[in-house]
Amino acid sequence: MTSNRRALPVPRRWSIRTREIVAVLILNGLLIGAMWIRHGGLDQLADPSGWFIALGELVGLYGGYLALIQLVLMSRSPWLEQVVGMDSLAAAHRWVGFVCVWLIVGHVLLTTIGFAIADGQNLVVEAWTLLTTYEFMLMAGVSLVLFIGVAVSSVRVARRHLAYETWHGLHLYAYLAIALGLGHQLVTGSDFAHDPLAWDYWAGLYVIAAGLIVAFRFVEPLVVSVRHQFRVVNVEDEGPGVISIYLGGRDLDQFAIRAGQFVIVRFLVRDGWWRGHPFSISAAPNGRWLRLTVKDLGGDTMSMASLAIDTRVYLEGPYGLLTGARRVRRRVLLIAGGIGIAPLRALFEELPAGPGDLTLVYRASRPTDIVFRDELDHLARARGAVVHYLIGARGSRAMPADPLTAAALRQLVPDLRQREVYLCGPTPMMEAVRDGLRASGLPPGHIHFERFEF
């Protein structure tokens, strides 16, 4: 089962560090501010209208900068994803997104107020004049409306009332918003109109951000999908509401992926090709097929049980940091909650380990929720590893107390603090276990987890 593992390629690892990325972002931020000052940003502070306009410019510049950062965050650039993780990127994207839209709104308000004061006009008249007499300004106005729409649709209350696909569809308008805002910035914007250097610099930023999106969201997955010709070769029931989809393809022994990672797949069927599904691989890569295991979370996962054999698959990835690459210690503890078993099942198979080095704790509410039981028992016997099944709803007779507190875990795994820990499960469970382990003295650098709700 694992004999040919060493021959399989693993994804390239980038030696970039978070602090280097942050340094580049801050440096560019300072550069933007410096250019604004060089262009006379501060000279405008002579009168009240100048204050509004100066601040409006500054806020607009940083709003535009954050919009570009947003593109980079969502570009699925491997160097970024491998350093930060898709879950943290998504969290950052959300945060940066709201700040970005607030800055853009601030830019519009401040600039309009400033011009209105200078012209002695009321705000509405001034806004109308700006929109209709300045080149690219109407486009910028539409851009503003789109930005606000995207932000509003992403507020938690709205998200709850919107289908994922509606929200995602609305989110695509952010690309349009950025494109429509480009003209007013580079042509009308006073920081650019008179300075070829600033113009080139900003055009360069746009090209880089757009280039990363095109390269890693479109070209790379297309190349990978065409090269490997992924197809559904088998679909199996694993338990109530849980199915495994087996993907075959060409030269799969050349497809670089590791246990613990996930891919985003699109099944190329008439009714659903537009939908991307992030699925973890649940078996170590073997060069012949990939197994994706998914739980029916309502929605449309269930219709996958009826996926036709031979359905073509468009695949993006692999992504994910929950791999053996981050392991430093010899002894490993895997903690799975519910369907979180999928990536850990693959790690349980792939991670090199001597007898006694590998322990899996698998938590589920009901006995029927346990999947891969035969496989796990078999792997444990073959590898000299240990599996603990912790079954029962919390508070029930079978499970009166939380079995995943640090103290309870130490009962099961006495050398807990000397282990590398991989966690996967519902976010609240992961957070609780992580906090418990940290409090019990396990260094944070040895606790690995990735949220899958993004």
Add this chain to the structure above:
Amino acid sequence: MPKRAITALITTVIALVLLLSFKTPADSGAAGGAPALVSIGPGSSIGPASSSGPLAGGPGAGDSPTPPGTRPPGTTPAPTKVTAKGSGTFTGDAVQEQFGVIQVQATMTGGKLTAVTVVQMPTRGRSGFISADAAPILESEAIAAQSASIDSVSGATYTSEAYAQSLQSALDHAKG
């Protein structure tokens, strides 16, 4: 693809085509982006400024100003000393600047440049403020130099250049 997505896509494309076909007056008209023409700066000739000697030559007292023609921006002619004799107002060319048109009028009294009046200038945007701030400075510089050979006001390079260019053509008219 769901019907709603197709509807949204088509609507978006139509809206986009409409939006891109919108032309600002700046694109279609010749007079630049600023819709209103406002004259800024001192309206009448103020008393004599610095003395740089009597200026000789040229007819053209009471000349009617030549109709302004727009000169391609960025070609500032070499400044020459004012050599016109007599008095009158001379309107310079309208010079296209980044955000609009700048045009000035030179007032000559006894062969001396005594005032520069702004006929038109961008009124809005940062350029508008720069122009409004820069105009009095540029005027006093021109009167001091008795020519269009004036230093750029810092932060208003483009305005200054266009101003100088328009003033130069006004002085050329005065010279005949």
